[in-house]
Amino acid sequence: MNTPSAKAIHPSEIWATVNGMANGFLSMLPLLIAGLIVFLIFWGLASGVRRGVEAFAARRSEFPSAGMAFGRLAYIGLMLLGAAIAATVAFPSVTPAKLFSALGIGGVAIGFAFKDIFQNLLAGILLLIRHP
Structure with missing residues (x-):
C-alpha cells in the first residue's frame, strides 16, 4: 500500500508564518484605525x-x-455611504468601482429577494405622507 509521505513541519516554518501574519497585521493597523475613524x-x-x-x-x-x-x-x-468610504480607506485594494460593481450584481439578487418588503416600505411611506 502506497501512502504519501507526510512533510515534516519544522517549528521555524510555523514561526515564520505567524511572524509574517503579525507583521502584515501591524502594517495594516494604521489603515484600519483610519477606516474606523471615518466610520465613526x-x-x-x-x-x-x-x-x-x-x-x-x-x-x-x-x-x-x-x-x-x-x-x-x-x-x-x-x-x-460611511461604510463604503471606510472600507475604501481601510482596504486600499477595495476601490469604489469594485465596490459598486459588487453591489450592482448583489443588488439584483437582493432586489428580487426583497421585492415585496420594498413595496410595503414604499407603500408605508406614501401612507405617512398622504394620510388618506
Whole structure:
C-alpha cells in the first residue's frame, strides 16, 4: 500500500508564518484605525442628520411619524455611504468601482429577494405622507 509521505513541519516554518501574519497585521493597523475613524465620523453625522430631520418634522409638520421615517432613511443611507468610504480607506485594494460593481450584481439578487418588503416600505411611506 502506497501512502504519501507526510512533510515534516519544522517549528521555524510555523514561526515564520505567524511572524509574517503579525507583521502584515501591524502594517495594516494604521489603515484600519483610519477606516474606523471615518466610520465613526459618518456615524455621528448620520445620528445628527436623523435627529435634525425628526426635529424639523416635529416643528413644521403635523405628521411627526413621517419625519421619523425620513430620518431613519437618511440615517441608513449615510451609514451605508460611511461604510463604503471606510472600507475604501481601510482596504486600499477595495476601490469604489469594485465596490459598486459588487453591489450592482448583489443588488439584483437582493432586489428580487426583497421585492415585496420594498413595496410595503414604499407603500408605508406614501401612507405617512398622504394620510388618506
